[in-house]
Amino acid sequence: MVFGLDDADLKVMLIQRAGAPFEGRWALPGGFVRPDETLDEAARRELDEETGLKRVFLEQLYTFGAIKRDPRERVISVAYYALCNLRDHKVQAATDASAAAWFDLHKLPALAFDHDEILKTAVERLRGKVRYVPIGFELLPRKFTLTQLQRLYEKILDRQLDKRNFRKKVLAMGILEETDEMQQGVAHRAARLYRFDEPSYKRMVKQGFNFEL
Amino acid sequence: MVFGLDDADLKVMLIQRAGAPFEGRWALPGGFVRPDETLDEAARRELDEETGLKRVFLEQLYTFGAIKRDPRERVISVAYYALCNLRDHKVQAATDASAAAWFDLHKLPALAFDHDEILKTAVERLRGKVRYVPIGFELLPRKFTLTQLQRLYEKILDRQLDKRNFRKKVLAMGILEETDEMQQGVAHRAARLYRFDEPSYKRMVKQGFNFEL
DNA sequence: CCAAAAGTGTTTCACGTACACCCATGC
């Protein structure tokens, strides 16, 4: 499944099922693994086919194997989740689904199969992981303001953060690179743009640095 | 796979393969999922059949799906790991393996298939998880001394811990119940035995408590 | 009485947390 961040909210992409079972219901995108591809490759292919997304963060979530998950036959699903930002990546609806749309995580329709359970597992994983691995940046444009970053964490962790403490902490980590660009076209003082400095993050991890927020 | 703790070390159980491929090599225990059982049920059944262990901690780890994992044909493996202590649970060798044995994690033989990768993934998971979920107790007998608990954490985290700080911290959490029993048959001052108080741990978690060590 | 591990407090320092005002910009 794909999580995305628009300006305001954390969203998930759902597709509307065109055929039985659960015709017309919203579901997570997915498909079958081919004999000549790994699980990761299959997940990336399906993601591309169903949403047009390439080169985004993608990680295995969990494998679901309840017996009657699919009413037709036994299906075991290896679930993956992806992160992207809705600004840099245009997302096309898949051709074989009747529709694709982004849903706010707080306003979800009833889902097909056991997809609500899968989605719940993914949100928990995201919420846990975002605090000690810098995957939050995957949801933002390459250059972002500190306020955008803070809003993101507030959305995912579902609580308010103190502006000064937040900025102090992330800047002190030394994983953000200050650019000389400013936000454009806002009706108030423009904020400075920062970039996630991945090379220096990786260097620091090797020396025992622990991201934690 | 099964991790176990004897008095000194953290170990993993391996079985020696009786047939091709990799005949004679050591491997992780495993088997196939039946159509009428969930993945969790299959993992528990295999665990029981191959080691005689029941009612131990068991959790899904990761699903491995590289194409040539098994040289014979495409196999996708949903890996699980279990934790137990070698005192309370006698472990029998499986009947269909030529041998089963515990191996110190630092003295491993070459493993069959991609089992070294699976094992590495499991150790990382264990190392990460043990710090913020109290699963370490699964590796100890029901009643244990604080020193045993500390040794366990030192083994898993692979570093020394300060005795006074460790005791202060775990006791302050309020998840250990002091029993009135003492260690028996040791050639020095006997230590007090404690028990993990799971009900009160669960109550505290509901109120926002976070285990962390 | 000796060896071996149990048990116990205090000080120091770093970091998390709480908190309020001026600044720059567009309309």
Place this chain on the structure above:
DNA sequence: GCATGGGTGTACGTGAAACACTTTTGG
């Protein structure tokens, strides 16, 4: 000039880390 968010520093308290000696028991 006013509304809107950008940007900044300090004081306080809690918790992590460093550190050494006395007690108990069995052999």
